[in-house]
Structure formats: structure tokens, C-alpha cells
Amino acid sequence: MSRLVDGALSHDHITHWLSSTVWDPAAVxxxxxxxxxxxxxxxxxxxxxxxxxxxxxxxxxxxxxxxxVFNH
Incomplete structure (x- = not known):
């Protein structure tokens, strides 16, 4: 997603945004x-x-x- 917006949002910013709350498909x-x-x-x-x-x-x-983190 960061690449899609030409780096305007960093990977870390997007990860934090996604992990900050529970997201249902409609909200995403x-x-x-x-x-x-x-x-x-x-x-x-x-x-x-x-x-x-x-x-x-x-x-x-x-x-x-x-x-x-381990092998399944």
C-alpha cells in the first residue's frame, strides 16, 4: 500500500493504523x-x-x- 501512494504513507504507519483497532471489511x-x-x-x-x-x-x-513465531 505504501508503494501505491508513492511512499506518502510508510509501511510502519500503515501497520500501526491497521493494528490500532479491530477492522471489519467495510471499515477497511x-x-x-x-x-x-x-x-x-x-x-x-x-x-x-x-x-x-x-x-x-x-x-x-x-x-x-x-x-x-515457529514452524507449523
Missing amino acids: WRHAKPLIRQAEARRLAEEFTVLIVDDSILEKAHTDANNL
Whole structure:
């Protein structure tokens, strides 16, 4: 999402915004729709814009396993 708005919002800002309260799909869309429409207006008509919300955790070589992050 940060890339869609050309860095106007940082990844950390977006993460904080999403984690600050419980978001139902309608609330997320109400807040994200203006940003998505703005990004779409800057793209060619044949390009496709999506908002993907993914709560997965990627394993990194420098990250130790703990009670929250481990292989399933």
C-alpha cells in the first residue's frame, strides 16, 4: 500500500493504523477506497490494482524461533 501512494504513507504507519483497532471489511474499505482510487487514477486502464491483507509471518535467517513465531 505504501508503494501505491508513492511512499506518502510508510509501511510502519500503515501497520500501526491497521493494528490500532479491530477492522471489519467495510471499515477497511471505507478508509482504503480513496487511496486505492487515487492510485488507480495514476495507472493505465489495463493495469489492475488490489489491496492484499496478509497476516503471515515470513521466516528470516536472522530470526530466532520463539513462542509466537515457529514452524507449523
